[in-house]
Amino acid sequence: MEMSGERPAREPLPEPADETGTTAYRPLLFSIAYGMTGSVGDAEDIVQDAFLGLTRARRAGTVIADLKAYLTTAVTRLGIDHLRSARVRRETYVGDWLPEPVVVPADGQGPAERAELADSLSMAFLVLLESLSPVERAVFMLREVFGYGYEDVARITGKTEVNCRQIFTRARQHISAGRKVRGGPAQxxxxxxxxxxxxxxxxxxxxxxxxxxxxxxxxxxxxxxxxxxxxxxxxxxxxxxxxxxxxxxxxxxxxxxxxxxxxxxxxxxxxxxxxxxxxxxxxxxxxxxxxxxxxxxxxxxxxxxxxxxxxxxxxxxxx
CATH class of the missing domain: 3.10.450.50 (Nuclear Transport Factor 2; Chain: A,)
Known part of the structure; x- marks a missing residue:
């Protein structure tokens, strides 16, 4: 994520991404990538990179039994790598930083992956996530927002289940300290x-x-x-x-x-x-x-x- 707000032009894709049998997963993948980065453009890039990785794996003869698990893992780890490289640039951002807004018009029309974005990813919540380390952010979001079990969170992040439980507890305490206690969001x-x-x-x-x-x-x-x-x-x-x-x-x-x-x-x-x-x-x-x-x-x-x-x-x- 370019913290100046400017994003360099992407290199031309060397090959088309293979999305065979994966269309239904795109909204989830976009939501995870956006939750990790707070940027619509970076989320789209990460999802595209995950599909390119799938293409290369298939062409190399790799048999992928669970496409959803493969792509979720790829997107999460790409998001962690992205955040690690963006830390210094974020510190130079001018003024109050907010995420790139995800907008669904009043008529409900818009890209499906954005329209189905998890309601939990409000701007206030994403700003709170900024205080977590990249791995803490991934563990907390997968568990809290998307409801993954610890076994899946461990597999996706490459950590042990015990470690993920510790990371989640620490992250939840940190996030809870910054949250204002109040009623739920309006319908x-x-x-x-x-x-x-x-x-x-x-x-x-x-x-x-x-x-x-x-x-x-x-x-x-x-x-x-x-x-x-x-x-x-x-x-x-x-x-x-x-x-x-x-x-x-x-x-x-x-x-x-x-x-x-x-x-x-x-x-x-x-x-x-x-x-x-x-x-x-x-x-x-x-x-x-x-x-x-x-x-x-x-x-x-x-x-x-x-x-x-x-x-x-x-x-x-x-x-």
Whole structure:
């Protein structure tokens, strides 16, 4: 993962990847790779590399009895290697780092592997995973998110079952310390309705209505990557957050940018488009207990290209 946000062009593939009999596994493989990297482009590359490895193994005469196990192992280990090489680059990232958003439009249409992304891979959860080592992240995610047994986790990661149990316990304690205890995420219909009211209130400058939708200790996170205006550090508190949101969306409206509701990383949110239909930002709302607990806004243009043409209009700046 290029932590600057820029990804070098891939070398032309030397051979077509053999996906015979594996199509049904692609959503799972993408989810694992995305959970490991927090990057849509890197996840796609890792899945493609796993299929290329399968092609080479088949051509070499290797008999693969369990394709799902083979590909899951390949994707996980490629993800671990990727994270190890990305650590230093992540430390030089400008501002607050957020994952590349996975967007499913309100009509539900979109690439199947993204539409079926595990709901557990919210932006807040992926940010917490950043605090784990690559192996801890793999073990915790396979066990916690995808429900693999310790025997399978051990086989996939190349560790012993005993070691995996220890790693998982340590990782869970670390993640639990960073998690806010609250109710579960909103159901989709309720979340989408709350998002509609949220963007109407923020866009219309209705402070009373907006404050009623925000938890008292709500936190606003913004990722501009040093390439788009964004808040310098997370903003906490409902009044401060509401003021920043109203100012930011008022500025966006003046620039001809409007939100369109979408499902973002398994949470309600919106994609903000300019007057030419280009993507300017993506906002995810972390909703629980009937209110917005956290807001994640990604305006870094390098993290939006997989959604569509990217706008050159800066948004949600230093309001």
């Amino acid at each position: 989709r219909a309720a979340g989408e309705e709350l998002a509609r009211r949220f963007f109407e209130a923020a866009g219309g400058g209705d402070m009373d209505a907006l404050l009623g939708l925000l938890a008292p200790d709500v936190v606003l996170h913004g990722d501009g990557g040093g390439k788009a205006p964004s808040i310098g550090s997370p903003a906490a508190g409902s009044l401060r957050t509401a003021r920043m949101l109203v100012a930011g969306l008022r500025r966006a409206r003046r620039l001809g940018v409007l939100p369109r509701l979408a499902w973002v990383n398994g949470r309600p949110g919106a994609v903000l488009y300019d007057g030419e239909g280009r993507v300017a930002a993506v906002v995810e709302l972390d909703v629980a207990d009937g209110v917005v607990q956290a807001i994640h806004s990604v305006a870094n243009p390098d993290k939006l290209g997989h959604i569509g043409p990217v706008s050159d209009v800066g948004l949600l700046g230093d309001a």
